[in-house]
Amino acid sequence: xxxxxxxxxxxxxxxxxxxxxxxxxxxxxxxxxxxxxxxxxxxxxxxxxxxxxxxxxxxxxxxxxxxxxxxxxxxxxxxxxxxxxxxxxxxxxxxxxxxxxxxxxxxxxxxxxxxxx
Amino acid sequence: xxxxxxxxxxxxxxxxxxxxxxxxxxxxxxxxxxxxxxxxxxxxxxxxxxxxxxxxxxxxxxxxxxxxxxxxxxxxxxxxxxxxxxxxxxxxxxxxxxxxxxxxxxxxxxxxxx
Numbered sequence: 001x002x003x004x005x006x007x008x009x010x011x012x013x014x015x016x017x018x019x020x021x022x023x024x025x026x027x028x029x030x031x032x033x034x035x036x037x038x039x040x041x042x043x044x045x046x047x048x049x050x051x052x053x054x055x056x057x058x059x060x061x062x063x064x065x066x067x068x069x070x071x072x073x074x075x076x077x078x079x080x081x082x083x084x085x086x087x088x089x090x091x092x093x094x095x096x097x098x099x100x101x102x103x104x105x106x107x108x109x110x111x112x113x114x115x116x117x
Numbered sequence: 118x119x120x121x122x123x124x125x126x127x128x129x130x131x132x133x134x135x136x137x138x139x140x141x142x143x144x145x146x147x148x149x150x151x152x153x154x155x156x157x158x159x160x161x162x163x164x165x166x167x168x169x170x171x172x173x174x175x176x177x178x179x180x181x182x183x184x185x186x187x188x189x190x191x192x193x194x195x196x197x198x199x200x201x202x203x204x205x206x207x208x209x210x211x212x213x214x215x216x217x218x219x220x221x222x223x224x225x226x227x228x229x230x231x
Contacts, residue, residue: 009157035219043126043205043225050219091160104150104175105211105220109159 003027004094006108013082014116021077021111023092029053034068034075035093035105045091051075082115089113120144121223123208129229136195138226140208147213149191150220151175151183154205163206166191167213198230 003026013019025034036048049059051068059066063080079086092108124139142149148167152160152175162175164183172183180202184192191210195202205227209220 006159037219037222043207043227045207045209045220045222047219104162104165107160109157 004092004106004108006092006111008111009109010112010114012114012116015084016081018078018080019082019113021090021113023075023077023108025073025075025094027094027096029096031096033095035095036066036077037091037093039089039091039110041088084115084117087113087115121208121210121221123223123226125226126224127227129231130198131231132199134198136198136228138193138206138228140191140193140223141189142210142221143189144210144221145188146210147188148211149185150209150211151191151193152207152209153177154207160207163193200230202228203230204228
């Protein structure tokens with residue numbers, strides 16, 4: 001069975017600090033996809049990134065970066081120079097590739113990030 | 118612009134009432150999901166549907182039922198609302214068999230049962 005663990009329930013930082021959100025996953029499949037979503041106070045989950053299991057290249061998008069390490073089954077998310085607008089709940093999710101048919105993504109419990117001015 | 122809409126952002130009901138939460142997507146997606154979100158518990162899957170009139174139980178189906186009469190609409194039903202069903206409810210959709218696609222989420226319905 002697949003599983004996603006976000007051990008950090010809540011993180012509080014001061015603006016301009018760097019912050020890393022951890023995500024550890026479990027799966028028996030060799031082909032899978034990892035996602036990060038952001039949920040701002042408005043409530044709607046917003047897709048941030050998708051990564052497949054064959055691509056371990058780290059990715060950077062502006063102040064956001066993601067570190068995917070298969071050896072440790074981790075897909076961590078770093079925000080550089082955090083801003084108040086980054087305050088949100090962040091979810092990590094895992095999907096396994098299956099032959100046809102539907103599938104169910106598995107979500108972690110989320111990490112609430114609070115950025116103080 | 119893809120869209121998942123939910124009938125209400127906020128809803129207040131009384132214990133014992135029958136409650137309908139509606140979700141509509143305009144992307145012709147086969148899969149639709151209902152999640153419940155509670156602090157510290159993340160997103161928990163209540164039910165999902167992979168086709169019209171098809172439904173599957175998720176992790177916490179007790180006290181809930183669903184209806185999918187049309188492809189674009191997926192309804193969550195609380196037959197007799199209870200205070201422990203006070204929560205945020207999120208609907209999502211996803212194309213059939215597409216593990217690479219992201220789920221598209223609605224804005225959520227915050228339900229309070231008094």
